Every structure is written in structure tokens, then in C-alpha cells.
Amino acid sequence: MIEEITNQYDPQKIEKKVHDFWAEVEAYSKVREHRKGGKKFFFVDGPPYTTGHIHLGTAWNKIIKDSILRYRSMCGHDMIDRAGWDMHGLPIEVKVEEALGFTSKKDIESYGVGNFIEKCKEFALMQKDDMTGQFQMLGAWLDWKDPYMTLKDEYIEAAWWTLKQAQEKKLLEQGKRVVNWCPRCETAIADSEVEYEDRADPSIFVKFKIKDVEDTFVVIWTTTPWTIPSNVAVAVHPSFEYAKVKAVDADGKEETLIIASDLVENVLRKGRYVDYEILSTMLGEDLTSLSYESPLADKVPEQAAMEHGIYLADYVTAENTGCVHIAPGHGMDDFDVGKKHGLPIFCPVGSDGRYTEQAGEYAGMHIREANKVVIEDLNERGNLLSEATINHRYGHCWRCKTPIIYLATEQWFIKIGELKEEMLSEIAKVKWYPEWAGSARFKDWVEGARDWCVSRQRYWGIPIPVWKCNNCGKMHVVGTKTELQEMSGITDDIELHRPYVDEVLLDCECGGKMKRVEDVFDVWFDSAVASWATLRFPQQQEEFDKWWPADFITEGQDQTRGWFYSQLGASMVAFGKAPYKSVLMHGFTLDGEGRKMxxxxxxxxxxxxxxxxxxxDSLRSFVLSASAPWDDLKFAKDELKNIHRTLNILWNVYRFPLPYMVLDNFDPSQVSFESVKPYLRKEDRWILSRAQSLVALVDDAMAKCTLHRALRAINEFVLEDLSRWYIQLIRPRTWVEADDPDKLAVYRVLYDVFVLTAKVIAPFMPHLAEEMYQNLVRNVYPDAPVTIHMTDWPLVDESLVDKDLETHMEMVRSIVESASNARQKVGRKLRWPVSRIVLTPVNQQATDAVTNLKSVLMDQTNSKDIVLTGIDESWDELGFEANPDPGAIGPVFKGDAGKVIGALKKANAVQLKKTLALEGQFELEIPGGTVTIKPEMVNFIETLPEMVASAQSTAGIIYVDATLNREIESEGFTREVIRRVQDMRKELNLAVDDSIRSHIQINDERVLDLVLDREQFIAKETRANVQVIGLDVDTSGSLEKDWDVEGISMSIGITKAN
RNA sequence: GGGCCCGUAGCUUAGCUCGGUGGAGCGCACGGCUGAUAACCGUGAGGCCAUGAGUUCGAAUCUCAUCGGGCCCA
Known part of the structure; x- marks a missing residue:
């Protein structure tokens, strides 16, 4: 049987109880089991990195996922929803290094890679467990017991298999490329791992002496002086104009400089030259015959041996000097220029950021210290034109925050560039929420796709499965563990991580031994294979065939370049198609000020x-309703409180009828909806219809991924329809003591609406929904599904939908609100009845609304009568004045509209209205002529009679006639008295059915007379079995109070009677 | 510097597709209700709709530019 709930909404208690319950009955697995064989829904969880703690953004992410999955499940979907964990990579290495007090790779090597890997694994697993608990606190249902983990062998194999596909399709390449390099982590890092932050760097202008020409220099600009020892060439734009300038310094010394013409003044100002003269101008393409000398030739032997020429490059911009320093070993564009012209890829910097022997006298120096030294050397040699500091955005390693450098190194690449066109055509087939996430944002990113450097020179990652023969150099890519075992002859299990896998040697055809290359994968490659790794492919083909590609994924906007991209890239390599069918891109969480957290x-x-x-549940409801999923989410605590209040109201609404139902032994299994149907009132049919409309709206919102609309609709239903309206309307019916069919009808309707509401909120506020369900449904029907999350999502029952009734009620509500407004204007509180309310309806619907729901209207407005005028017909007790409508006037009179409006306001309203009504038009004089006014161009504002106030409602203008008469005054004062006695009863903490003795002294003969009209009524309402009302009454009692009622003084004394 | 998104009341936001006198909630002030009561309801004040220009009779809405915020890139 339904139980009474007496407590306030206590989410902590409810959620704890529900979590325990779910665990006890194994709700999650039962629900998933229940849906086996249903419509398939393959969801891939974007694996959070195992940092150890979740933040609001990751919480939001999982809440979105959970809500959508719960909804899908209730809609009958059989789903795959393994939670995922991204567990490899530098961040964990860095954490472990910190814990062990390491500062470089050498520390790791001496500690032992095996020991280090064990620590990393331990750490990742521990963090995963911590985070799982935190996600579960949110009520997020994913497959937590069997998550996919990137450190598992089965997962590693998916990555290996994918790389093998790349190799077989000739998309894998090893070669020297310039990569982003972190000199602390001593590894290449992906473009997507570079974080741009402001940084102060030197900004220097350097003069390179032109060979065989006296005192002539080409001027370049750089923010990385440490790359000057690696300079190989200068690039100019072929079609820019360059000038040879004779520049004179403060000492009168002259020299000739080559600079882009537009930038001459700027450069000379920097070099503090006092005078200059343009000797000649030429195009960039005319400069290529020149060659120059390295200013550091004496320090770096290779520089002395090298030819330095001027080359053309289209990417050169007209900034700084228009001549660009080219160091092919230290820049991506530089590298391209170098390759094109066959220049040496000179890179005298080692993986630790120190110059190598190739750097001559700089050898051993760290590039961070080198800037100063190089600047000094350039200055000494007279090659430094100017030196300053610049604040600019510079790339940093996003894990350890060290400024990155560019190094030409041997790396492994996947040739994504070649797949670009196919990728673009694939993303057009994917359904994106919102549409622009795919059509604009992602497309833009993919168009700029470059080859993907997948190798890292680290330890804690998926080892790159390439074995190379130390004899003949032959390469082999291993695709699976089995393959590795077969080829190596090892029958025992092989741990696929470093350093164990490194020890596995393969036989080469040439008789030599093949050894694994040392690199590990970029972690983005790990997560890239998630959609098939989560299906345990390549170990299992069947599941893959059945489920892949994913029906849905959702992640933050930062994942455009991240997981959306890496998955697409890997999937194109492996299968030639997109790995997902639909993608919801969600926003970022910001603090209350709109700053990122x-x-x-x-x-x-x-x-x-x-x-x-x-x-x-409050947190969930907040993040889901506060903004559209793809907009950024501002965390406003006030809003959270607000949402919390809404849940509290839902709780109170749900709680309200329970004591009555319990008292009456209401058993929904014995009182069918059919049996109460004849007794349903209009308001009952209305709330049933509203509930159905809510379901339809939520369905629509879910289809469009506009979760905020779903939540807002739910909140509005709870607040407006249930709490503020339906509950108010039906309150008196629940107080009826007899076994009244009218009351049973209300119980049944409330019951159905509550159960429906619980189901509708279930995907979003799963705990509260469960709590309601257990009491309302499980306590009544023990055979019902064990958890609400196993029930079916309600189908819209069209037979309950009555849109006209909904519209009518909306109009009635608007009229009631307006009546409140008008009452306030005329100074008549609701406790006092008014003699009549007059409505001028705007249309037939408004007329019907009033006719249809007159009793509701009279009841809620406390009005003795509701009077309708004809549609748009003025109430005949009114005066009026003209109010022009610019919306109708503008299109007709265009430039003269202002004059017309002005003239209309001044016109004689009575005559205007009459003429428009009779003739359908009015000739209006305006400055400079006469115009024809049509009825639609002007409205009329009424002026009101005495004791009448008006207000606008959506149904039309209403007039509240607050004129008093004896009956109204009697009722008003009577209710004032009752209200005060009730207040005192409450102060005495009396039970609802306790009786009292009351003594009421009213110090006004007229008012006393009015109140005495209803003496019996007062006694009944206040449960007084002794009641004395008079001019001179002894008001002593348990509680005694003096009151001022509308200026009349009263004394009331009450005592509990036994 | 580029791409995408966002900017509306003190705060959180609806409206923008398809132009016609800008709606809510919170907070504040005033009032109401009193068998949901540590709850609930009404009214009011509060908006150069970020700024500037353009299109138009008319722009929060369309166009362009600028400023500020976010994500991503160079």
C-alpha cells in the first residue's frame, strides 16, 4: 500500500537509499538484461583521463550521457555502454615522476623501466577506482564493472591491429619530420597536446652579411635566438617589394640593409638609425642570387662549411623585416623550405634540449640558456640590429607546461593528409548536434589536417608494434598478441607493455633478429580506437559486425580536435568510414563570472x-537545464538553489495528497481509471492532458538533443501545472471526509499523474524518480518492474490529450492572474468576494474557455459572477481613448507613419471609434494632407467606472467590480475572523480535528452584525463547539490575541476543548 | 592573426530560423494565501537587447565592423 511520507525533501537520504537499493537488487544489470534483443544502441564513452578526480565538466559530460542512455533504455534500446578509461601517457608518468622525485628520463632509466611501468599501472588503476566512485555518486549508469581500459592487452591489441592496417594500406611512414618537442619530457608531442599561453621572449633583429658585398646585410627577425646557430637560409616572398637601404647610425657609420620596402621605417627605428636613403628596390624573386655568411661561423664549424642562400616562400608575411630566418631543423615551414630546395636539415639540438657536438662551441649548453649567449655573440660581431622583449602566445607542453621547441626527429606518421577528402565526405554523413559542430567547426579542423605523428619517446603507453631487423633493416608490424607469440615462439603470456615486450625478438628472413622500435603511441591513438576496442575487436568479429559503428557519442567542444578527430582518423585508416553516426558536442563549464574553471x-x-x-538530482537538473548542451555552462549557485527548490516543490506536491490517500485506504489497484472516468472534472482532464503533452515535448526535445528544453518543460509542468494550479484547484476535494467518487477521481488522477511524472523525470533525476516509484508503484503492485528504470517510457496517449481544454485553461489562468492584478489595483484582497468579473474576450476560444471553465474561474477569483461581453466588444460601462498600432500603420504609410500615429493620438476617440465601426475607415488629417485609417490601425483604451479595476489577460481585458454590498462584507469579515482563529489554532499546535472553545469580541456594532450573519459557519470552520461572539466578551483562554481587521479592533481568545 | 560559438533586467535566461511596441525565474520592494505552511501565490520597480554602422516605413532578430567571453588553431 502507498505509504505516507512525512519528511522534507532530503536528497542525501533519498540518494543514499536509492544507491543502496540499486546495488542490492543489481538494478543496472537487470535493466540492461531486460532490454536484450531490443533496438540496438551502441554508445561509446569518451574515456576520461585517470586524473583521480572528476570536475564539473566531466560530471556534466557523464550526466548528459546518463540521461540520454536512461531515456533510450526506457524506450526499449538494447545498449552497449562500457565506461572507458584513458590510462596511458605522460600525465601519469609526470605524476609518478613527481611522487618518486624524478626530474628527467635518466632517473627513470636508472630506477628501471619495469618498476616505473608498474607504478604507473598501479597509479592509473587506483585513480580509475576513485573516479568510478565519484561518477556513481552522480547516479551515472554505465557499465562500470566491465569498463574498457586502454592499459588492457585486449585494448592494446586493437591499437596494434589498427597500426597494421595503416601499414598494409601504405599509410604508415617513418621519417624525419619537425615535431613539437617537449625538452623536459624528451618526447614528441601532438599538435593537440600543445597549449598556447602568453610568454615573454626575446625579439631580435639580426643582420646577415651578404657575401662579397661590402657592408651589406639582409635583416631577419626571430624570437628564438637559440635557433640562429642552426640557420641555413633566408626566405623572402617572391612578389613583395624589397629595398636596399643606406642606413646611417648615430655615429655617422653607414651600411646597406635589405628589408621589405613597407617595413623599412619600422626596422630602422628599431635599429636607432638616424638617417636613411633607399638605394634601389626589387622584387623578392630578384634576391635569390644572393648568398650570405653565418654570423656564428667561427663558433659553429658546420656553419662555416655551409652555403647560405636566399629562397622564395609564399608563406612569408609583410611583418617585421619581410625576410625570414630559416632553420629547417627547428620549424615546420622551415623544414618544408629546406626539403624543397635540398638544404641540409641541420639540427644541432638533442632530445634533452641541449646543443649537440654539431653546435661547436655551444655544445652541451641548454637552449634555454642559449638565447642570452647567442644574443651576446651576435652583438659582439656587429650582427645584432636590435634587441627587445615580446609578449606573445607560445606553445607549451600541456602536461608539464614547459615551452615546446621544434625539432627534426625520426618519428612514425600516419598519412592523414591523404585521407582528407574521404574524411570530409564521411563527416557530412554524420548527424551533428548542433549542426554547425560538424558543418563548420569540425570541417574546418579536418580541412587543415596534417599527417599524424603517432610516436612518443616515452615509457607508459601502448608500445608501437613495429619490429625492425638489426641486420637487413626489414620492418614488420605485429597486429595481435597471437601473432607475436607465433612469430617469437613464446607460448607463455606476454605482457604487452614496455619493457617486457621490448625483450621479444623475432626472427628475420635474412637470419637476423628483429627488435621492437623503442617508441610508444601518442595517447590520442589509444582513445582513437575506442569504438572497436570496446567491442573487443579484433579478438571478436561477431560483436563488431553486429554493433559498429557507434550510434552516438557526446563530448566537449575541445574534443573536436581531440577524440572526434582521432577516432575519425583511425577509423578511416582501419575501415574507411566514420566510427560514429551521431555526435553531440557539448560546451564547457565556466564559473559564475563566465571564466573558465x-x-x-x-x-x-x-x-x-x-x-x-x-x-x-539537483546537480543533474541544474546542469541539464541551465543551458543548451552546446553552449557553455555558467555555474551559478543561485540557479542551483532554484532548481533545488523546484525539486522540493515536486516533493511537496507528491507528499500533499498522501496522508489523505493513506487515511482513506486508497488502493489504486482497486480503483481503475475507467471507474472514475464519469466523475472526472474539467481540471482533471486538463492535468491528464498536460501530462501527455509534457511527454510529447520531452520526446521531441530528446530527439533533437535539446535536453535543456526537456528539463525546462518538466520544471514548468511541476511548478505551473501541478503546484501552482492543479493542487490548488483540487485541495477542497481531498478534504471531503465521505467516500466520495469525486474524491476518488482526484486520487486516481493524482496517482496517474505522479507515476507518469516519475517516469518522465527518471532519465534526469533518477533517484527522486526511483523513490516515488517504489512508494507509488512497487508498494501497490509487487509484481511491477523492480526499478523505475526498467519500466517503459510512456507513449503519448492521444485519448487523454485535449488541446482545446489546455488552451482554455491557459486562458482561465491568465484571467485569474489578471484578476489578482486588478484586485490589487482596486485594493480588494482575495478573501473578500467581488460581485462580478467582466471579460471582453479576444476570440471565440476565450468565450468558450470562460463558458467551459466558469466554476474554476469563479472559485479561483472568488467572484460571485462572471460576465462575458461579445468578442472584442467594449463593455458598455466604459469610456475610451485611441491607441495607434505601429505594426499596422508602418507598412501602409512608411515615412509618414510617425505623423499618422501622432495625429491618431490627438484624434477624438469616440468619433474615431464610431466612424471606424460604421464605415470601416476614417479620414484623418495629418500635417500636409489627409490619410485613410483602417480599423486594424488603432486600438482603444478604456477608462473605468468607480470601484472597477481592469487588467489585460491573454483571453481579453477583464474588469473586476469591487463594489461592496452586505453579503460581500459579511463574507469578507467572516473569513477574516476564521483566518485569525485558524492562525491561533496553529499557534497552539492543535491537530486538524481538535475542537476549541472560542470567544470573539468585535468592537464595532455594524461589523459585529455582519459577522453574526455567519456565526454557524465560523464555528464549523474553526471546529468550535463553544463560540461566543459579541461587543463585550471575555476573551480569556489558552491563547488570547488582539487584532486589527480592516481598521476594526477585535480580541479573540481560544482554548482547546476536550 | 584565422575558424566556430556566446553577449538580452543586479544574477540565470526565453525570444533570433521567418523583422512589427522584449517574456520568465532568482534577488529586491509591496501585497496576498494559510489543512503542502521551514511551503505557496500576486503585483511593482528594474532593459540605450555589448558597441557602431548598414538594409528597412520599422531591427534584440538580417548584413558588416568593433569590443568582451569561451573552445580550437596559427
Missing amino acids: SKSLGNVIAPGDVIDEFGA
Whole structure:
């Protein structure tokens, strides 16, 4: 049987209880099991990195996923929803290094790679467990028991298999490329791992002496002086104009400089030259015959041996000097220029950021110290034109924040560039939410796709499965563990991580031994294969065939360049098609000020703190409703409180009828909906219809991924339809003591609406929904599904939908609100009846609404009568004045509209209205002529009679006639008295059915007379079995109070009667 | 510097597709209700719709530019 709930909404208690319950009955697995064989829905969880703690953004992410999956499940989908964990990579290495007090790769090598890997694994697994608990606190249902983990062998094999596909399709390449390099981590890092931040660097202008020409220099600009020892060439734009300038310094010394013409003044100002003269101008393409000398030839032997020429490049911009320093070993564009012209790829910097022997006298120096030294050397040699500091955006390693450098190194690449066109055509087939995430943003990113450097020179990652023969150099890519075992002859299990896998040697055809290359994969390659790794492919083909590609994924906008991209790239390599069918790109979480949340700003919100204060359901409802999924989410605590209040109201609404139902032994299994149907009132049919409309709206929102609309609709239903309206309307019916069919009808309707509401909120507020369900459904029908999340999503029952009724009620509500407004204007509170309310309806619907729902209207407005005029017909007790409508006037009179409006306002309203009504038009004089006014161009504002106030409602203008008469005054004062006695009863903490003795003294003969008209009524309402009302009454009692009622003084004394 | 998104009341936002006197909620002030009561309801004040220009009789809405915020890139 349904149980009464007496407590306030206590989310912590409810959620704890529900979590325990879910665990006890194994709700999650039962629900998934229940849907086996249903419509397939393959969801891939974007694996969070195992940092150890979730933040608001990751919480939001999982809440979106959970809500969508719960909805899908209720809609009958059989789903795959393994949670995922991204567990390899530098961040964990860095954490472990910190814990062990390491600062470089050498420390790791001496500690032992095997030991280090074990620590990393341990660390990742521990963090995973911590985070799982945190996600579960949110109520997020994913397959937590069997998640996919990038450190598992089965997962590693998916990556290996994928690389083998790349090799077989000739998309894998090893070669020297310029990569982003972190000199601390001593590894290449992906473009997507570079984080741009402001940084101060030197900004120097350097003069390179032109060979065989006296005192003539080409001027370049750079922010990386340490790359000057690696300079090989200068690039100019073929079609820019360059000038040879005779420049004179403060000492009168003259020299000739080559600079882009437009930039001469700027450069000379920097070099503090006092005078100059343009000797000649030429195009960039005319400069290529020149060659120059390295200013550091005496320090770097290779520089002395090298030819330095001037080359053409289209990417040169007209900034700084228009001549660009080219160091092919230290820049991507530089590298391209070098390759094109067959220049040496000179890179005298080692992986640790120190110059190598090739750097001559600089050898051993760290590039961070080198800037100063190089600048000094250039200055000494007279090659430094100017030196300053610049603040600019510079790339940093996003894990350890070290400024990156560019190094030409041997790396492994996947030739994504070749797949670009296919990728673009694939993303057009994917359904993107919102549409622009794919058509604009992602497309833009893919168009700029470059080859993907997948190798890293680290330890904790998926080893790159390439074995190379130390004899003949032959290469072999291993695709699976089995293949490795077969080829190596090892029958025992092989741990696929470093350093174990490194020890596995393969026999080469040439008789030599093949050894694995040392690199590991970029972690983005790990997560890139998630969609098939989660299906345990390549170990299992069948599941893959059945499910792949994913039906749906959703991640933050940063993943455009990240997971959306890496998955697409890997999938194109492996299968030639996109790995997902639909993608929801969600926003970022910002703090209350709209700044991003970051540790350094100290504005990070921990989801756990929010849950402790408001509960997970409030947090969920907040993040889902506060903004569209793809917009950024501002965390506003006030809004969270607001949402929490809404849940509290839902709780109160749900709680309200329970005591009555329990008292009456209401058993929904014995009172069918059919049996109460004849007794349904209009408002009952209305709330049933509203509930159906809510389901339809939520369905529509879910189809469009506009979760915020779903949540807002739910909140509005709870607040407006249930709490503020339906509950108010039906309250008196629940107080009826007899076994009244009218009351049973209300119980049944409330019951159905509550159960439906619980189902509708289930995907979003799963705990509260479960709590309601267990009481309302499981306590009544023990055979019902064990959890609400196993029930079917409600199908819209068209037989309950009555759109006209909904519209009518909306109009009635608007009229009631307006009546409140008008009452306030005329100074008549609701407790006092008014003699009549007059409505001028705007249309037939408004007329019908009033006719249809007159009793509701009279009841809620406390009005003795509702009077309708004809549609748009003025109430005949009114005066009026003209109000022009610019919307109708503008299109007709265009430039004269202002004059017409002005003239209309001044016109005689009575005559205007009459003429328009009779003739359908009015000739209006305006400055400079006469115009024809049509009825639609002007409205009329009424002026009101005495004691009448008006207000606009959507149904039309209403007039509240607050004229008093004896009956109204009697009722008003009577209710004032009752209200005060009730107030005192409450103060005495009396039970609802306790009786009292009351003594009421009213110090006004007229008012006393009015109140005495209803003496019996007062006694009944206040449960007084002794009641004395008079001019001079002894009001002593348990509680005694003096009151001022509308200026009349009263004394009331009450005592509990036994 | 480029791409995409966002900017509406003190705060959080609807409206923008398809132009016609800008709607809510919170907070504030005032009032109401009193068998959901540590709850609930009404009214009011509060908006150069980020700024500037353009198109138009008319722009929060369309166009362009600028400023500010976010994500991504150079």
C-alpha cells in the first residue's frame, strides 16, 4: 500500500537509499538484461583521463550521457555502454615522476623501466577506482564493472591491429619530420597536446652579411635566438617589394640593409638609425642570387662549411623585416623550405634540449640558456640590429607546461593528409548536434589536417608494434598478441607493455633478429580506437559486425580536435568510414563570472561538494537545464538553489495528497481509471492532458538533443501545472471526509499523474524518480518492474490529450492572474468576494474557455459572477481613448507613419471609434494632407467606472467590480475572523480535528452584525463547539490575541476543548 | 592573426530560423494565501537587447565592423 511520507525533501537520504537499493537488487544489470534483443544502441564513452578526480565538466559530460542512455533504455534500446578509461601517457608518468622525485628520463632509466611501468599501472588503476566512485555518486549508469581500459592487452591489441592496417594500406611512414618537442619530457608531442599561453621572449633583429658585398646585410627577425646557430637560409616572398637601404647610425657609420620596402621605417627605428636613403628596390624573386655568411661561423664549424642562400616562400608575411630566418631543423615551414630546395636539415639540438657536438662551441649548453649567449655573440660581431622583449602566445607542453621547441626527429606518421577528402565526405554523413559542430567547426579542423605523428619517446603507453631487423633493416608490424607469440615462439603470456615486450625478438628472413622500435603511441591513438576496442575487436568479429559503428557519442567542444578527430582518423585508416553516426558536442563549464574553471584561478567547483549540499538530482537538473548542451555552462549557485527548490516543490506536491490517500485506504489497484472516468472534472482532464503533452515535448526535445528544453518543460509542468494550479484547484476535494467518487477521481488522477511524472523525470533525476516509484508503484503492485528504470517510457496517449481544454485553461489562468492584478489595483484582497468579473474576450476560444471553465474561474477569483461581453466588444460601462498600432500603420504609410500615429493620438476617440465601426475607415488629417485609417490601425483604451479595476489577460481585458454590498462584507469579515482563529489554532499546535472553545469580541456594532450573519459557519470552520461572539466578551483562554481587521479592533481568545 | 560559438533586467535566461511596441525565474520592494505552511501565490520597480554602422516605413532578430567571453588553431 502507498505509504505516507512525512519528511522534507532530503536528497542525501533519498540518494543514499536509492544507491543502496540499486546495488542490492543489481538494478543496472537487470535493466540492461531486460532490454536484450531490443533496438540496438551502441554508445561509446569518451574515456576520461585517470586524473583521480572528476570536475564539473566531466560530471556534466557523464550526466548528459546518463540521461540520454536512461531515456533510450526506457524506450526499449538494447545498449552497449562500457565506461572507458584513458590510462596511458605522460600525465601519469609526470605524476609518478613527481611522487618518486624524478626530474628527467635518466632517473627513470636508472630506477628501471619495469618498476616505473608498474607504478604507473598501479597509479592509473587506483585513480580509475576513485573516479568510478565519484561518477556513481552522480547516479551515472554505465557499465562500470566491465569498463574498457586502454592499459588492457585486449585494448592494446586493437591499437596494434589498427597500426597494421595503416601499414598494409601504405599509410604508415617513418621519417624525419619537425615535431613539437617537449625538452623536459624528451618526447614528441601532438599538435593537440600543445597549449598556447602568453610568454615573454626575446625579439631580435639580426643582420646577415651578404657575401662579397661590402657592408651589406639582409635583416631577419626571430624570437628564438637559440635557433640562429642552426640557420641555413633566408626566405623572402617572391612578389613583395624589397629595398636596399643606406642606413646611417648615430655615429655617422653607414651600411646597406635589405628589408621589405613597407617595413623599412619600422626596422630602422628599431635599429636607432638616424638617417636613411633607399638605394634601389626589387622584387623578392630578384634576391635569390644572393648568398650570405653565418654570423656564428667561427663558433659553429658546420656553419662555416655551409652555403647560405636566399629562397622564395609564399608563406612569408609583410611583418617585421619581410625576410625570414630559416632553420629547417627547428620549424615546420622551415623544414618544408629546406626539403624543397635540398638544404641540409641541420639540427644541432638533442632530445634533452641541449646543443649537440654539431653546435661547436655551444655544445652541451641548454637552449634555454642559449638565447642570452647567442644574443651576446651576435652583438659582439656587429650582427645584432636590435634587441627587445615580446609578449606573445607560445606553445607549451600541456602536461608539464614547459615551452615546446621544434625539432627534426625520426618519428612514425600516419598519412592523414591523404585521407582528407574521404574524411570530409564521411563527416557530412554524420548527424551533428548542433549542426554547425560538424558543418563548420569540425570541417574546418579536418580541412587543415596534417599527417599524424603517432610516436612518443616515452615509457607508459601502448608500445608501437613495429619490429625492425638489426641486420637487413626489414620492418614488420605485429597486429595481435597471437601473432607475436607465433612469430617469437613464446607460448607463455606476454605482457604487452614496455619493457617486457621490448625483450621479444623475432626472427628475420635474412637470419637476423628483429627488435621492437623503442617508441610508444601518442595517447590520442589509444582513445582513437575506442569504438572497436570496446567491442573487443579484433579478438571478436561477431560483436563488431553486429554493433559498429557507434550510434552516438557526446563530448566537449575541445574534443573536436581531440577524440572526434582521432577516432575519425583511425577509423578511416582501419575501415574507411566514420566510427560514429551521431555526435553531440557539448560546451564547457565556466564559473559564475563566465571564466573558465582552472586550478590556477582557484574557481574550480567539485561536484562532490555540490552533491553534499544539494544532492545529485539537483546537480543533474541544474546542469541539464541551465543551458543548451552546446553552449557553455555558467555555474551559478543561485540557479542551483532554484532548481533545488523546484525539486522540493515536486516533493511537496507528491507528499500533499498522501496522508489523505493513506487515511482513506486508497488502493489504486482497486480503483481503475475507467471507474472514475464519469466523475472526472474539467481540471482533471486538463492535468491528464498536460501530462501527455509534457511527454510529447520531452520526446521531441530528446530527439533533437535539446535536453535543456526537456528539463525546462518538466520544471514548468511541476511548478505551473501541478503546484501552482492543479493542487490548488483540487485541495477542497481531498478534504471531503465521505467516500466520495469525486474524491476518488482526484486520487486516481493524482496517482496517474505522479507515476507518469516519475517516469518522465527518471532519465534526469533518477533517484527522486526511483523513490516515488517504489512508494507509488512497487508498494501497490509487487509484481511491477523492480526499478523505475526498467519500466517503459510512456507513449503519448492521444485519448487523454485535449488541446482545446489546455488552451482554455491557459486562458482561465491568465484571467485569474489578471484578476489578482486588478484586485490589487482596486485594493480588494482575495478573501473578500467581488460581485462580478467582466471579460471582453479576444476570440471565440476565450468565450468558450470562460463558458467551459466558469466554476474554476469563479472559485479561483472568488467572484460571485462572471460576465462575458461579445468578442472584442467594449463593455458598455466604459469610456475610451485611441491607441495607434505601429505594426499596422508602418507598412501602409512608411515615412509618414510617425505623423499618422501622432495625429491618431490627438484624434477624438469616440468619433474615431464610431466612424471606424460604421464605415470601416476614417479620414484623418495629418500635417500636409489627409490619410485613410483602417480599423486594424488603432486600438482603444478604456477608462473605468468607480470601484472597477481592469487588467489585460491573454483571453481579453477583464474588469473586476469591487463594489461592496452586505453579503460581500459579511463574507469578507467572516473569513477574516476564521483566518485569525485558524492562525491561533496553529499557534497552539492543535491537530486538524481538535475542537476549541472560542470567544470573539468585535468592537464595532455594524461589523459585529455582519459577522453574526455567519456565526454557524465560523464555528464549523474553526471546529468550535463553544463560540461566543459579541461587543463585550471575555476573551480569556489558552491563547488570547488582539487584532486589527480592516481598521476594526477585535480580541479573540481560544482554548482547546476536550 | 584565422575558424566556430556566446553577449538580452543586479544574477540565470526565453525570444533570433521567418523583422512589427522584449517574456520568465532568482534577488529586491509591496501585497496576498494559510489543512503542502521551514511551503505557496500576486503585483511593482528594474532593459540605450555589448558597441557602431548598414538594409528597412520599422531591427534584440538580417548584413558588416568593433569590443568582451569561451573552445580550437596559427
